[in-house]
Amino acid sequence: MTLPSPALKIGELEFVRPDVAQLRLPVVNVFFLGAPGGPWVLVDAGMPPDAAVILRHARRTYGRPPEAVVLTHGHLDHTGGLRALLEAWPGVRVYAHALEVPHLTGEAPYPFPDPTVGGSMSLLSPLLSPGPFRFTESLSVLPGDADAGEVPHAAGWTWRHTPGHSNGHVSLWRDADRTVIAGDAVVTTRQEDMLRAVTMQPQELRGPPRYYTSNWAAAQGSAAALAGLRPDLLLTGHGLPLPHAAPALDELVREFGTRGTPPRGYYLQHPVPVEALRRGRPDPMRSRVLGAVGAVLALWLLLRRQ
Template sequence: MRVSFQLTAPPSGAPAVSSFGGIQALRRDLYRVRLPLVNVFLLGEPGGPWVLVDAGMPGTAELILRAAREIHGARPPAAIVMTHGHFDHVGALHDLLRHWPVPVYAHELELPYLTGEAAYPFPDPTVGGAMSLLSPAFLPGPYDFRPQVRRLPEGRLPHVHGWQWLHTPGHTPGHVSLWRDSDRTLVVGDAFVTTPQQTVRGALLNDPMQVQGPPPYYTPNWEEARASVQNLAGLQPELAATGHGHPMSGERLRRELDALARTFDAEARPQRGWYLSHPVPTERRGAGDPDPMRTLFLGGLGAAAAAWLWLRR
């Protein structure tokens, strides 16, 4: 496997790994693994304890395992930390836990979606963009990773020194980003991304590289999403490693993130979509809570099927 070693924050225009499974060293203890549609991160210096951040798409467990062996040898992670539990971030988790039976940490508000209690709000295919039209295939769960799932300890990140987690809801109720104040390093998750994830070119090629709002087809609370971007912009990060797109750093990152925080409603919030007028509250939801978007979407499929059968007759 080819490893691109960059042991300090890369310049904002630096080339990034292009092949799936490729590794990019962002700090001495932070490595990006590029996967189809998404990134995962290895957090911790080689030779010491480390954690895996997120678990990628279904079918990518072997790419993650190979990258981990490249950096950490046979040493398993001390834990897996979830920024959130959408299917492109938990897709390989069952397979990974068969190799590494370690704790899986998530925010308390994310736990119902990782313990089989509730499915995520249904993705919205009406917000615009080719990937949005495909979003009904992005299964909302419920997912069940018991008995490994644990609530994140208050404020701090377990097993790695100097890191804390920040609650950054909007994309999901329990979404978190990871922050280290000493060098202003931010592992964002999907609170913001650096590629237009709603387009095929952006999702597959990470092009163009530009700070964007969270993926719009899977963001059910835009007020919370805006507040989270504004809070992260206030940190003035030096390096941001995002769930989708290439890492960005330096003045370009701060300039574009500040601009997004100021113009979020115009630049990131979609012009149409179910959740604009039906936001999902950032609170604990149970398995019995109704999901109007799911009902609307499935009802539309049923109506289309009935119309097709009537036309055939």
Template sequence: MKVSFHLSAPPAGVPAVSSLGGIQALRRDLFRVRLPMVNVYLLGEPGGRWVLVDAGMPGTAGLILRAAREIHGAQAPAAIVMTHGHFDHVGALHDLLHHWPVPVYAHELELPFLTGEAAYPFPDPTVGGVMSLLSPAFLPGPFDFRPQVRALSGDGPEGGQVPHVTGWRWLHTPGHAPGHVSLWREADRTLVAGDAFVTTPQQTASGALLNEPMQVEGPPPYYTPNWEAARASVQRLAELEPDLAATGHGHPMAGEPLRRELSELARRFDAEALPPRGWYLSHPVPTERREPGDPDPVRTLFLGSLAAAAAAGAWLRLRR
């Protein structure tokens, strides 16, 4: 079925901000769907094979399905690709899989969190900001999307081709989550960054709900359990010098302002992105692959989450 989808759209500096559930055409084959607090993206030209990137907040499946129908008609995605599996990126996944029983791809280090094996580290409300104080309500899982979950395959541990769409590579960009990936197309220097960095201060109410102010920021601090890995990931992405960055939170950014702010974040990451306090600053959760004889990473995550939850509870009691 031939689908014609036309939208006068950015880039340039981007915005032309749509309402919740609205669509922005960022490239001829890259579309943003703006959801409450978060974005999802559709990769693929209208009428052709396409994939969904991430699955938004709980209760947003209808908005995603409506946007997909507007762009791709009745054609289901060939797959759903997860940048990572935090609750605000998998919230509508069960409902979407009911309509589209397609493969769900994620980095192998994310699979324990998407197959019911482990919960993510507990979110840390002590890092500062209104949304951080609310973060104990942000469920860390475990989530179980079997039997659809598959591991992304690659030509090395740090990257590989994105399934079903040509020209796109996934890059391992951990820190915010152990198996976090970003998607990169060299041909037009387009980056789908997930939460490796964002373009609004997600820990604040105005940032999370209104996407204001619009500026390159580090990953959401209340849900980032390894800051050393997060720093390395931002530095890796800054070296790509992207022309367009479509992030999990905030509006897409493009051109020289994007490159300048991302480069500055990479250069001054500790000053710009690290929270003033927080459990994971001194208790990072490992992101490395497990070798024979290494401690069980699932057990490490579980024990670390218990300790973080206890520390957060004590801190909140002191504030009362």
């Protein structure tokens, strides 16, 4: 096993397995599945400015476009660079869970970010567009049933439905070396704190980013499902890789009420049902109220720092 560096720098690509690399970007991580020089799959697409960095590492490491892009979910920090990547890689297919599709084909926005959960990044979360985003021409549904299936073009990898952070959130699992790419189902940094999340990143296993999680009971269930896999290496959408992760995941599940769930927040009392979009779109009044609260809090934060 190749142990990850304890201090992976922003913009660096590091192979944590012989055929799995993490690219740390300013806000989020993306992952490359495949040995250098061969066919590969990109997992997630970062923020809009990240596309150039992803393209540069893809050219240096593989010299070819990916066979596919797989999305753990469709929030802006995981799809922001996707438009530019698809322009550079015409014909590459994008795969997501069926419950993410309405957000990625222009049909419905995500539930609005909740700026009331605490933390400076949470206050700024209303600046993260909830969409809807439109990638209709390139989008395919992940194969399998509603709960699991094989990852296209990535032999040995399967996907598991891990909702809570978003309805169609998935994590990727490889049984051969017990590696899991958890997306934002759990993270290894305090993502709500801008200083910690973007610069310092001290390692701390926590639940999903609180400002963009809309069903906390489902999120706890997904953390428990990941713990049940007994992973040896945990890779997450935010934070540094965590080796020998199974005991830490067990502890997180036991303490999810404090380390996972926020002490306050709109979606604690108003969870979005996991299959809500099969019955209708998110409540527009809810989005407007949270948007107004977020705008006021963000303005207060900016004025306070003058």
